[in-house]
Amino acid sequence: MTDSWIMFRRQLIHLKRYPSLTIMLIGLPVIFLLLFVYVFGGAVGAGLGGGRHAYVNYLTPGILLFTVAGAVAGTAISVAMDMTEGIVDRFRSMAITRSSLLTGHVLGSLVQNFLAIAAVLAVALLIGFRPNAGPLEWLALLGLLTAVAFALTWLAVALGIAADSVETASNTPMFLSLLPFLGSGFVPTDTMPSALRAFAENQPFTPIIETIRGLLLGTGIGHSGYIALAWCAGISLVSYLWARRGFKRRAAR
Template structure:
């Protein structure tokens, strides 16, 4: 793979941008092959949210669902499944950041990234390959977890337009989170650190409206839960799939996606550039 890139001639009249795109797709192919050859990490990304879903719904769902506004004890479990499913989907996306961080850290510690820096490859394309590969993996994981949710009784009320909007937002969130995961992987000095650092992202749906309404939290935690990025993410997906009020959540969700992507990209490139001059 790398020798192919190194030996690629530069065609006369070919724009630099076209080379960046070609390099990005070459690196994407490499990362997709890595996912296929090492399926254990992908399986863990999927099984974790599935276990959480089954646990909270079938063990705690009856009690927690009965405490939701306007829900009686008889419909508690079904109501809670509908309520918690968007949060489970966001936990799935957050969990894929660990995969991105681990693969980037492995490339860094094994010297593969250092070799890429000496070759005629766009620096942004090296990182973009990781991001695009992880985004695809995240979308597949979300689809599989959603399938489990449907199998155990989740019944969205969304129409075709709402499904398309929800899918688009999920892809955008996965893309943004992947950039943060790549940055964390580059920042980490060991693979072990890279596997643990993104775990903070998986806590954010728990500390938002993923599992309980933010109004039920203490005042100090309620403030954080309402203004952190995963709450508008969850509320937008919930509104699109279940028909709950959207309010300003879609706008906030998109703004957070743009901000997270920009921060992750700038952080990753700064580290890459700094290590390239050593």
């Protein structure tokens, strides 16, 4: 735990010294939020039966998940830098727990994720987003976003370890940012062609978005909450095992 805490502090120092990365991770979701609300919101919102106001309420949950998916890309890059620039070899010569390096990356990424989520949510509130969540719903939302960020962060760590270079690590997590577009994040799935609709309704991000939307707007979540948590647990387990195995193999070289 002491070693993990030290590695966590290392990541916090990186966040402090290089704030431009966090700003970029916040800026892209905010741009998409403003773009979709003010350019497409009138047309899409009319289909939802409430105009631009209805669309900002519909869109914000998808943007929040898009924010998480974009933020973990920085984790993959950071891990790849450690794996390729020799710092791991230096840590191997010290009396520290090897897994603490990965734990530090995960905890640092969670902090960065919630900074980005808070900033994007604040902008959404400024442009008209009006949640109906009570204290229990906000608490459940916090738990769900933590589970999602934890799962995707471990996946990003595994991708960063598997990458041969920093450039590769910057590209491999990009599919995570596309999944909200191919789900219910930006438009209802029943407006999509049948083949795309089948994919959208069965990919992991759709039940997560629907759960976030239901918690924020008070519309009910049905079975999507259990499905979302099951996806988070499965992604976390597989990614953790993949990351641990890859780290041991590369650190032993």
